[in-house]
Amino acid sequence: MSASLAMNLAPLLLGVLLAGTGAAKAFGRQVAGQAAGTVLVRVLNDGRRATLVLRATGVLELAVAGGLLAAPTTPVPGVAALVLGVGFLGYLGYARVTAPQSSCGCTARGNGPITWRAFVRAGLVAVGGATAAGARTAWWGQVVRDPVASVLLLAAVTAVLVAVSSDLDHLWLVPLRRTRLKVFGHPLVPGRDDEVPVAASVELLERSLAWVAAAPVVRSGLIDHWESDGWRFLQYAGVHDPEGAARPVTVLFAVDPRQTRDTTDNPAIRVTLIDDRTDEPVAADLLGALPTG
Amino acid sequence: MSERNGLGRRRLLTSAALGGATIVGASALGGLDADAAFAAPMPSLDPAVSTSVFVDGRVGQIRRGVLDVVEADGTHKLIQLTNATSIWKLETVTAEAVEVGDGLYARGVQMPDGSVAADAVWVNIVNLYVTIRGIERSRLHLSHGRNAMVGNIVEKKTTASFRGGALTSNLSQLRIGHHAQVLGAWRPADDSVDIARISVGH
Numbered sequence: 001m002s003a004s005l006a007m008n009l010a011p012l013l014l015g016v017l018l019a020g021t022g023a024a025k026a027f028g029r030q031v032a033g034q035a036a037g038t039v040l041v042r043v044l045n046d047g048r049r050a051t052l053v054l055r056a057t058g059v060l061e062l063a064v065a066g067g068l069l070a071a072p073t074t075p076v077p078g079v080a081a082l083v084l085g086v087g088f089l090g091y092l093g094y095a096r097v098t099a100p101q102s103s104c105g106c107t108a109r110g111n112g113p114i115t116w117r118a119f120v121r122a123g124l125v126a127v128g129g130a131t132a133a134g135a136r137t138a139w140w141g142q143v144v145r146d147p148v149a150s151v152l153l154l155a156a157v158t159a160v161l162v163a164v165s166s167d168l169d170h171l172w173l174v175p176l177r178r179t180r181l182k183v184f185g186h187p188l189v190p191g192r193d194d195e196v197p198v199a200a201s202v203e204l205l206e207r208s209l210a211w212v213a214a215a216p217v218v219r220s221g222l223i224d225h226w227e228s229d230g231w232r233f234l235q236y237a238g239v240h241d242p243e244g245a246a247r248p249v250t251v252l253f254a255v256d257p258r259q260t261r262d263t264t265d266n267p268a269i270r271v272t273l274i275d276d277r278t279d280e281p282v283a284a285d286l287l288g289a290l291p292t293g
Numbered sequence: 294m295s296e297r298n299g300l301g302r303r304r305l306l307t308s309a310a311l312g313g314a315t316i317v318g319a320s321a322l323g324g325l326d327a328d329a330a331f332a333a334p335m336p337s338l339d340p341a342v343s344t345s346v347f348v349d350g351r352v353g354q355i356r357r358g359v360l361d362v363v364e365a366d367g368t369h370k371l372i373q374l375t376n377a378t379s380i381w382k383l384e385t386v387t388a389e390a391v392e393v394g395d396g397l398y399a400r401g402v403q404m405p406d407g408s409v410a411a412d413a414v415w416v417n418i419v420n421l422y423v424t425i426r427g428i429e430r431s432r433l434h435l436s437h438g439r440n441a442m443v444g445n446i447v448e449k450k451t452t453a454s455f456r457g458g459a460l461t462s463n464l465s466q467l468r469i470g471h472h473a474q475v476l477g478a479w480r481p482a483d484d485s486v487d488i489a490r491i492s493v494g495h
Contacts, residue, residue, distance in 0.1 A: 166441055169426070177427040177434070178469050187430040188446070188464040197452045198384075199490060200460040221379035221413040228307045235306065237377030237412070248377055252310045260459035272310040276377075281309045 005142065005149055010132035011072035012139040013157050014081055014125065018065035025058025039095035060084070068132055078133030085126025092118055117164045124161070198225050200260045201232050205253055207261065210269035214238075217273065218251050231270070232257035240273055240282055248276040348372060348399045348409055355393060359408070362397055371408035372399050382416040383478035383487045384450055391416055394481055417479040419486055425471045433467070433488070435475065443485040444475060450487070456494040467493065 025031060032051045035041065040050035064084060067077030096114050143150045162168045181187075202222060205211050211218075220237040227233070231254040238251040254270035273282040348370045354361035360372040374380070374388045378401075382390050391397070391414075398418055401411035426441065427434030433444040445451075452460040453467065467473075473493045477486040 167439075169441065174426050174469065181428060181469065186465050186467075187428060188467060190463040190465050195462070197449070197460055197462045199452045203460055219412040220377055221381055221415075222385045223377075223379045224303070224385060226303050226307075228303070229311060231311075233303070233307060233310065237379065250306060252306050254310055260461075262459040270310060272306075274306060274309050279305060279309070 002149075004136060005146065005153060007131050007134040008072070008137045008142040009139050009150060009153055010128050011068040011078065011135055012143075013154065013161075014128040014132055015065045015068035015072075017128075017161060018061040018068070018081065018084075018125070022058045022061025022065055026055050026062060027058070031055060031058075039091075039098065042098075072132070072135050072138045075133040075135075078129050078131070078135065081129030081132060082126055083129070085122055085124070085129050088122035088125060089119065092122055115166070117166060120164045121161075124164070196258060196260050198222075198232070198234075201225075201255050201257065202234060204259060204261050204264075204267055205234060205255055205269060207265075208267055208269050210253060210267075210271050214251055214253070214271050217249065227257055230257075231255065237276075238273070240275075249282055250274040250276055345400050345412070346403045346409055348397070348401070350397060352391060352393050352395045352397055355391065358388060360391065360397065362399070372397070372401070372414070373404070373408055373410045374414065375410060378411045379413045380416065381414065381418065383447065383489055386416075396479065396481075417481070419475070419477055419479045421475045421477075421486070423473055423475050425467060425469055425473060428467055428469060432485075433491075435473075435486075443483075444477065444488045444491070445480070445485055447487050450489065452490050454490065454492045454495075460490060464491075467491070 028034070031054055032047070035050040035054045036047050038050060038054070040053055041047050044050050044053065061084065064077055064080045067074075068081065071077060092114055137145075162172065217238040217240050218236045219239055222234060223237055224235040225233060234253045234255065236251040236253070238249050239246050240249045241247075250273070252270075252272040252274060254272075255267060259267050274280070275282050348362055348364065350362040350364035350370065352360050353363045353369070358374045360374065362370045362372050364370060374391075378388075380386050380388060380391065382395075396417045397414060399409065399411045399414045401409040401413075404410055421435075421437050423435040423437045423442070423444070425433055426436050431446055433446065435442050435444050446464065449462070451464065452462055453464050454460050455466050471493045473491050474495065475486065475488055476490040476492075477488045479486050
């Protein structure tokens, strides 16, 4: 009884699903941009041809959908959907293996990489097609004859389809995650050591007068950092050019490892230039270069 | 750790610095950190900086400290990494951390042979405006435009800033629904992003 119920309703479910995805692919405005992210481009070697193939697939899906919805008791549309689903699976498998970062273009929406959800969706099309091929009674007749069971089955399958469509996450997944945070608490509790991250020390340095003073010398980004003798050392590379004799130097800043932008806006920072050839500190009047007053 | 920033080198630099460093106090102005990769180049009075060149592309080949970078238009640029090159890949790293296939953004000086001697290199750096869609112990679910993506929380590396405050490793104020700016390193293997900094409420 329930097997024949599923068989008789499969054309309706699959027809609506394929009509939706088919219409988005065939008539969607962003299909060209969408096609550009798919593995089709690489296979066909041409973005325009990939768009054409994607649109043609959409038209094919629409045709199968039309067949499923209008002539549910003939096995042909069901078999066509089965072939379509198997084709999708093969395409996804190929794309996943050869270009793991490419988009599948499955629903003609977002262009994220291929996920397990895409495989489940394609599998459902194949299974749905096989089921639909076994329909003996038209879906409209089935709904009239057995309304309660029909609605229950339709709701259940729709829920599964929603779950495997990332486009609909905001409807159920995000609220579910919110609830989980409320029930189980925030998973990112502050650590026991309140150590100031190096990035915060760099941020403090870059807003300091020491940084402004050393800016003409510094050429690199942060090269190394360590803590010693109560200071946090931040190492940069630079070029010191006192009177036309440029020489490579290491620019070393030492900051208080406990200070951040939140705790001080007037940090004391040690600045040292060290000649890279001699490893001797360079006597440089960095502050002399600053405008006074 | 390579020789240039090994422990011996650190010790030497530390003692040189503690010996006779200039101590400078007080405030203001720009940076050369990861943010700077996205900032418009500022006019500078320093002739060295005004002659800087920028390279943006994917690493095609690595040979003895020289990166062959393919730019978006297909042109090849050779990038030389030296002892004085800073390399960022979520954190400060050495040249060994750069891999073929990595995206790369470099600032440096044009050499007579056409190559670029890099001052600073940022690997796989991304700067995204996102909405937080889920929070787990080791990752955030984010949406960027219509796309869902995963932002990995890396211990001791991921920092956050709330309402313009200083960077902190305390991420407990993140909430689902927050709009945030994420600065991080893209992971080509699984297309996720390791978060260096997430800024909320700026």
